[in-house]
Amino acid sequence: MTAVLIASNLVKDYPMSGDTVHALRGVSLVVQGAEYLAIAGPSGSGKSTLLQLLGGIDAPSSGTVEIMGTRLDTLSDRELTRLRLIRLGFVFQRFHLLPVLTARENVELPMAEAGMSPAARRARALELLGYVGLAHRAGHRATQLSGGEMQRVAIARALANRPAVLLADEPTGELDAATGEEILDLFTRLNRDGTTVVVVTHDDRLAAQAGRVIHMLDGRIDSEASLQTADQSTRYPAAPR
Amino acid sequence: MSGMSWLRRSLGRHPLRSALAVAGIAVSAAMLLDMVMLSGGIEKSFAQLVLARGFQIRLTPKGTLPFDTEATFPGAGRTIRMLRSEPAVQSAGAVLGTSLFGRARDSLVTLFGYGIQPEAQGLYSLEVGRDLLPDDTAGVLLSRPAARLLRTGVGDTVTLVGRLDPQVVTAQVSRKLAVRGLVRWVYDYKGQPSVGTILPVMQSLAHRAAGDRASLIMVKIRDDRAAGAVAARLSQMLPSLEVSSVADLVKQFKQRLVYFRQLSFILATMSLIVTVLLVATLLTITTNERLGEIATLRAIGLSRATIVRQVFLEGTTLTLIGGALGLTLGLATARYLDGILTSFPGLPAAFSFFVPRRESLSLAGLVLLVSGSLAGLYPAWLAARAPIAATLRAEAT
16 A cells, blocks of 8 residues: 555644643654544544644644655645645534535535536536435535535535545534434445545544544554554445545 | 625625625715716816807906906907907807896896897807897897796897986886897806897997997807917907916816815715725625635635635625616716706806716726725735634634
């Protein structure tokens, strides 16, 4: 397998009220292609900060992040934005869909930014909404969807430009147990279909789905465990990655 | 999903807020438009009025403007003959303006009288009946208000009474004249009862026959572009008279109304400032509310340019809609205000304060659009510069 994401000795400090908060204290990790990695740990352990650094939406105080051979610290803001658009998919705890747009339009947004034709992105959006089980809700505004549905639309949006890595920050944090299960199943299915998934969670059920779990504590990797290996043979034939 | 669809729905997110902003911009735009029309409109209208019958030069008593005072000058016939002999002059006509009376049954009504030379007149257009002939000593032309006051029409006879002696209250000169036609006097104010006779008749009624006096001579020259040069030459030839080209008159008029221009400039500036503040405030509030959403869009790969364009377009769209409504509102209020202002006594009815010209409409629209768009720059910059990670962290807490 090929490493799609390499983090080396990441340090992140936040100046705060004349003091410095050490959010990350030298974290290194490698994520392989088609891997399902969970980053677990208590609140304040630095897991969300790590995900933001891995996704290039924040810069480390020191250390480097490399995505598919490209070091993020060598990129301009424009290049980094483009990399996030094309290579990465983000799923947030609070979904962050545009409330004024429909489910389909939300999914189309990154594709429109990438310059895809209206017909192609429409077809792709409907395909992805079908994949997450929301084809029938394509024309509904984000505000008309339930929490679980909004998160599934957010996942479809994250997959829009066929990213190399899907990064999710507490994707079940705002959902009830039953709805959270649906999202867990969706992540498992996505990984089986070949998507590399890195998920930050303190949901044990979600962590248990992952092939590898990293536990963080006080800005460091406390422990690491391989739980299972994604069965590559069960990929769906029409995987919409 | 197109950018326009996103834009439309973003503005529709808070419909009442957007509607109020549009209404505010519309009112500001209307005010701006009215002020632009007012600042340039008065002089434009004045120039149109002065040039209404194509006479580009006026000769008046030294130091006066046409009909500005009751001053007259002697030797009207001699001056006219001299002017008509000038190659550059196409025609020239003398005018005597005076107050007089008309007999309506047992009472006298006050009228304004024009003594004119029908073969070269720039003061009226015929509406009903026929014009006076140059030697028509028995005919008179009436304005419609004068005809109403005298209860008379074309073909009837009216009695005009010249200056009264204030001591003995006796008519010094009285003439019975046949009404030849009804005319519209170009420089009459609304409802002004005016009559016109050939110059000698009016001179006789006004006791201005001795010395062949006139108030004004109107000169039409063959080449519009030569008006300034011809006026300068006539001024040298007739040093006892004030010779003014239309440009001179407009210049003097502008000097008299400089406070109008200052007022309109100040009000126009204020309306622009209000527009800028409205758009900037609305977009800043909207942007601050949506910082989390914007940070998410940046996180998933939307460029700063896309975000800036979106916020910028919202400001421009609000300004465009408000400006379009403001244009209609501005034209309506201009018409209403013009109706009030032009009904002031002493102002020619044909005069207009608010002249909707293509240039003024374009200028107001362009200035408004640029201002409204610029007002969106700060919120757009705010949106584009929002730190992604910090904003998302703040949203999560």
